[in-house]
Amino acid sequence: MSGASYNGYSWKQRELILKAYRRGEAGPDFTLEGKPCGLCGDPNRAPTEWHSEDYSQPFTFEPPQSYPLCKACHLRLHKRFKQPAEEWKLFCRHIDAGGYGSEFVPNYPLKRRRELCARIAAGESIEIEPIRPREDATGWWRELTLDPESLNAPWARPRPLRARPDEEAYRAALESAQPSEQEWAILHFHAEAFRRTTTMREIAREVLRSERPQTANLLYGRLAKRIGQALKWKPDPRSDGTPFWMSVIAEGWQPPSKNRHRRDYELVMAPIVRAVVLS
């Protein structure tokens, strides 16, 4: 889907892996030719068709970051946000039954599709005839979100955009930063938040019992700076050029307004930080 963002990566970021692939960064022996579709298993797929779930560097061109796909599955995958959730569910059932992506529309013409989707939406169980046995079904596609916010949100990225120090380095940095009890409470609250995502307002309310997001900002920012300095982390620059020390802990983004309501800036904790905090 050229031009569009996906899994928290802008098109500009997504283009980089395509360029890297064309430059041959996948290696001299790497080929997608002859590989079956990584979703439906169809052996007849266009050799140039492939898909990435993960556009963070260093790039990898193999699962679980990238998959050879057939055109039908690739289209469905990207179209899943614009269609009723039941349509994607029905497609997944078809794949589970051993169907190929290209067989979905012929097997389920529009009228039948609508009928089955309505039954799925009503919570009815539907029978799907097995088509062929499935081999090597890891089922990675079943875990894919249908939340359109995942197109832009950093929580959707399998890996943060910037490569991170390893667990041991983070552990050592935390030790030298010596978080206070309150700072530990902030870290834990953030690590346990849904999608590793929180805001300074939530931290202020839930951890500091304060209505002032600035208080959380100050406290958490100071802790981030100590951790960042211990790691010799070069902080991301803010738009005004000042260092964003929080970048050592989290990726930030401004979510879109909801019902004309401006939402707070969100912080998505890096998975490795979460792992260290909760270990």
Ligand SMILES: [Zn+2]
């Ligand atoms: Zn396929």
